Amino acid sequence: MLAFFTVIMATLVIVGILFTQFTTKMIEDNTYHQLNRYAVAVAEEAMRFKADDGSFAYFDTKGLETDASLLEQQNINFTLYNADRKLVYPETQVKETANVTNAEWAQLKQHKIIQKRGAKQANPADNSAANTMDVMKPFFDNKNKLIAVVVTRANVSTVADNLDMLRKNLLIAFLVSVVVAGMLSFILSQLIVNRLRLIQLVTRRVAGGDYTAQVEMHRHDEIGALAEDVNVMTASLAAQEREIEEQEERRKEFMANASHEMRTPLTTISGIVEGLQYGVIPEDEKMHSYDLIKSEADRLTRLVKDNLDYERLRQNKVVLKKKEFDSVPVISNLLNQLSGKADVAGDEFKLNADSPVPVFADQDRFIQIIFNIVNNAIQFTENGVITIDAWREPGEAHYKIADTGIGMTTEQVDKIWERYYKADPSRTKKSESGLGMAIIRQLIEVHDGQISVTSAPNVGTTFHVVIPDSQKKTD
Structure with missing residues (x-):
């Protein structure tokens, strides 16, 4: 005023x-x-x-x-x-x-x-x-x-x-103007103050934790723009709050799973060591006991490694050693390694790649990507077929891994990239951490690539990976 x-x-x-x-x-x-x-x-x-x-x-x-x-x-x-x-x-x-x-x-x-x-x-x-x-x-x-x-x-x-008369008249007009100006100033200031108070009330509600509060104001001026910014802020805080709640639920679920998975191998290792210490395990069973200790230790190592890999990828601390190589022999060798596991599940591999398929990538990380996708397909497919297609298009390499497994619903497809998520816990091995798909996506993103998935229940799932030739960017 x-x-x-x-x-x-x-x-x-x-x-x-x-x-x-x-x-x-x-x-x-x-x-x-x-x-x-x-x-x-x-x-x-x-x-x-x-x-x-x-x-x-x-x-x-x-x-x-x-x-x-x-x-x-x-x-x-x-x-x-x-x-x-x-x-x-x-x-x-x-x-x-x-x-x-x-x-x-x-x-x-x-x-x-x-x-x-x-x-x-x-x-x-x-x-x-x-x-x-x-x-x-x-x-x-x-x-x-x-x-x-x-x-x-x-x-x-x-x-x-x-x-003199003119000056007196001007003085009278001035005094009248003072009164009118005071009234106008009060009215205008109240209009502005009332709008600012509305914004103040909303910000107080936000400060109290109510992120659903919105400023109902549609004037196109500076205060209206401020109100719009406050609404954007509250909407952003509400979205962050929902995300934090979801992450907290996943964290609790992960801690419960991790605690259970760590407790099981630790209990197994502790029991076997105690048995060996007191000599209750026969000589002919000791080698088997050592194998169990190693298996459970490897299981703990994988759990820790998956979490470290994910955090490094999320914080962009992974250094890629890209080079150009033919991906077909690499995939063939990988399928040979997983053939035993596929035989147990009754699955059959089919690799469709008639000509060399060069790819510019970090070879170890490329293997990790294909391995996780194929391993995941074996895990959810019994007595089915897992088909791997590899081909080239201008400036990029394409890979499609399709299975005839149990498939997923649309809701499950939307969540598979989330950390610690398991589409079907009953079909997931106890050594799995739920980080595999999240790590795959992060690895493909650091390669400037793309990954998509289509799936239908009782039909199967198809992953499509695209890795661009970025060699010119790095020269």
């Missing part, structure tokens, strides 16, 4: 001062112009010139009495001086007129017209002295010789009174 009031008051004061100054200057200029014309008229009335050569002859003051009477009615009088600075009219200075000083006379002889205000009158007690305006105008003959000086004086007390 104070800001609005200050701006309005400053504007009114500036406009009032400028208007007063402009009006005063205009009145003064008009008065000086009028006095100058009267001086010319007086000189033309009084001066007489010779007919033969046009030189000055004499002053004729007979008609000046009439002019003086007329001008006196307008509070104007005049004085006529000759070239010797002697008074021509009036013959005796019975009326109070302006006197010409030596300095002013010197200026008049140089063709200068003098305009001044507030000449002192003979009677010092007369306060109207400051309300006079004088014009001193010189006149010359055709030989540029000074003939006469006419001094016209106007008593501008009436004009001054009018200006």
Whole structure:
């Protein structure tokens, strides 16, 4: 409110001062112009010139009495001086007129017209002295010789009174404007304050944890833009809160799974070690016990390794060693390694790649990607077929791994990239951490590649991996 009031008051004061100054200057200029014309008229009335050569002859003051009477009615009088600075009219200075000083006379002889205000009158007690305006105008003959000086004086007390009245009216208008400005400032400030209070209430609700609060405001101005920003902020906080809650649920689930999975191998290892320590395990069973200890230790190692891999990928701390190689022999070797596991599940591999399929990637990470996808297909397929297609398209290598397993619902497909998610826990081996698909996606992203999946329950699942040739980018 104070800001609005200050701006309005400053504007009114500036406009009032400028208007007063402009009006005063205009009145003064008009008065000086009028006095100058009267001086010319007086000189033309009084001066007489010779007919033969046009030189000055004499002053004729007979008609000046009439002019003086007329001008006196307008509070104007005049004085006529000759070239010797002697008074021509009036013959005796019975009326109070302006006197010409030596300095002013010197200026008049140089063709200068003098305009001044507030000449002192003979009677010092007369306060109207400051309300006079004088014009001193010189006149010359055709030989540029000074003939006469006419001094016209106007008593501008009436004009001054009018200006005083104008100032009083302006003061009254100013006071009225102050009241109106105060009211307008209060109304405008309340409109803004009410809108800001609405935003304040919403921010307090957000500070209290209510991220569903929204500012209901549709004005297209700065405050409206601020309200929109607050709404965007609350929506973002609400989304983050939901994400945090989901992550917390996954973390709890993972901790429960991890605790269970760690407890089982640790219990197994502890029991076998205790049995070996006290000699309760027969000699012919000791090698089997050692194998179990190694298997359970490997299981713990994989669990820790998967978590470390995921965190490194998520924080972009994985350094890729890319090179170009033929991916077909790599995939063939990988299928040979997994053939035993596929035989147990009754699955059959089919590799469709008639020609070499070069790929530019980190070979170890490429193997990790294909291994996880194929291993996942074996895990969810029994007595089925797992088909791997590899081919080239301009600037990129394509790989499609399709199985005829149990498939997934649309909801399951949407969640398979989430950390710790297991599509079917009953079909997932106890050594699996639920990080495989999340790691695959991260690895493909650091290769600037793409992965997509299509699936249908009881039909099967197909993964499509695209890895671009980015060798030119790295040169």
